[in-house]
Structures are given as C-alpha cells and as structure tokens.
Amino acid sequence: MSPRGRSALIAAALGLALLAGCASPQDDTPAPSVAVDAALVTQREQAGIEDCPLTPASAEPVPGGLPDLLLGCLGSGRQVNLAGLRGSPMVINFWAQWCGPCRAEAPSLAQFAQRAHGKVAVLGVDYSDPDPSLALAFAQQSGWTYPHVTDPLRQTAGPIRFTGIPVTIFVDAQGRIVYRTIGAVASVDQLVEATHTYLGVDL
Template identity: 30%
Template structure:
C-alpha cells in the first residue's frame, strides 16, 4: 500500500511538473541574459534575398525564432503576420530565424502562412546561440537603439506583442491594429 501511495505521489508530481512546464513555455520572459543589445544578424533569406540588421539601425526590431515543426510557432504565426503587416509601415523591422529546420520545410511554412517579412535559416542553431535562444518560439524585441527590451520564450498573442511594440514608437506613430 505504501509503495502504491508513493508511486501515485511521484506520478502526480510528474504530471503537475509537465503542466507547469507547459504554462511556463507559453509566457516566460527570458530575463537574466547577459545580452543587452542585438548581436549582428545577416545572411541569405529563405525568400531568396538577403538581410543585414545593420541596414535597419534606428528602427525597432522584432526577431522571431521559429521552426516549421514547432506547434506553438504555427499557432502564433497568424497573429505575428497580422502585427507585422500593421507595424512594418510604422518603421518596425521584423526578421524571422528558422531554427534547426531544412530550407524546404522553412520555405513551405513561409508560403503556407504568407509570412510578410524575411527569414534567415539557422539549421545548426548558431544564430540562436548568439541570441541566447533556448528553443522556438522565442521573440526578441529591441528598441531603435538596438537595446533589447523583451525576450520571450513561447507563443505571443496580439495584445502582448502590441503592448511591447507601442512604447517603442513615437506617440503619434503607433498604428491601430
């Protein structure tokens, strides 16, 4: 009987831990990183172009780490696309980083969702390591000086992303999305 109670307790603790991990993964602000400013980011994009973060100095930046195999990435992508379409004309730069994926799957994902911003492939997670990104989806937001103001692990919804972006734009410029 004692062993059964102990086993039941262990199982309950494991299940509670899994639930807690799921909850944390959807809302974790990744504070505590030594990374204070956006590292360099450049390369060929999955859309057959090129991207260099240096060319976008003076603009707020959203770096979205995603993967075609990532369920939470797929869930947040429509909201992220809508926000990007709304905020890009206001000067916010969006760049995706396709983490641990192959180019064909990344291109199919971009086409499936109609992603309106460029994405750089990161098959070996070198860019993710430079940005202290543990897993997708992770969103890194920087102000127009390149200072990181938010690093979030897990899916973002429209209100969360809007509340992070609006303070980075002059009062007269935040769009109504």
C-alpha cells in the first residue's frame, strides 16, 4: 500500500475513534448527585424506601418514550434521567401528598409493588409537592417502599402529556410509554391486568 493510502486509513480510523468518544458520555456518564437535607435522607431510610436507580446524565429519548429530563430523588442526593430508565418494564405513578385521589389509590399501589417485585419496576413521581418531608411521611404511611423522584416544577406534564394527577403510565423495557391510566386506579387487579396486557408480564 502506498504511503498516501496508509495515511488515509489512519485518518479514517482516528475519525471513527473520535466519533465513538463523542457518543459515549451519554451512555456512560452517571447523572450527578446533588446536596440534600440529611434529615430527609434519614427519614427515607427509616421509612424503608429504596434509593433511586442509577441512570446516565443524558440519554436520547426513544420515540413515544420518557423525556431526557433530570429529576431529584425524594430523600436522596441522586438525580434520575427519565430517558435513561430502560432495560426493565416499569410502572410510574404521579402523585402528591395533598391529592385526595392519590391517597385513595395508595393501598392498591403498595400491593401492586409487592406483587411486581423482581418482575416490573415501580417508580413514584412526587408531583407539584412543596414539602418533601410530608411527601415522605405519606409514602411511609402508604407502605410504599419503592423509589420516588420529585417534580416540584411540573416539568413532566408537557412531555408526558397530562394535566392533573394521579396518573399512572406503563413503560416497556425500551423506555416507550405504552399505556396510561388517568385518575385513581380502582384496585390492584386493574394494575395487574394492565401489566399483563401492555407489558406482557404476568404477576
């Protein structure tokens, strides 16, 4: 091969390496942690509520999927990128401690999370809620041990397309929203049936 040909091959290889280097941070760089009141961390731990899952700092949303949006974890310094929640089917419930219908559906969600453990991930979104301490107290009272993120500024409403709570969405392992329930769920059986129908998981 001529020197000019070898130079062209080397340049092409370097170009591919640079492209790969530019693409990798969205997959490998974890979402940064933030400072949080130590009392809230203690409250979450004493309530037996799990810490939030680790996600990348940035992720390309899939069509019809969760947005590339960072939300803080309730009672933890972790941040969660919603678009990075992939690899497992998931049920996400939007709630607030001041919301009457959210309180009505709370027992069904607690029962569902127990049945879904190890098969379907469950995540709560504390929505438009000004007091994280009251939110944690309500989660503990409800028997919720699954993790929760916070959305005090209502950033999720636009991209996920809802106007009020409670709302429950069903997300497949690729991060696509495949079904949603507007308003309070009536029973744990309603959640189990929707999980079978839209996520293909039997509980």
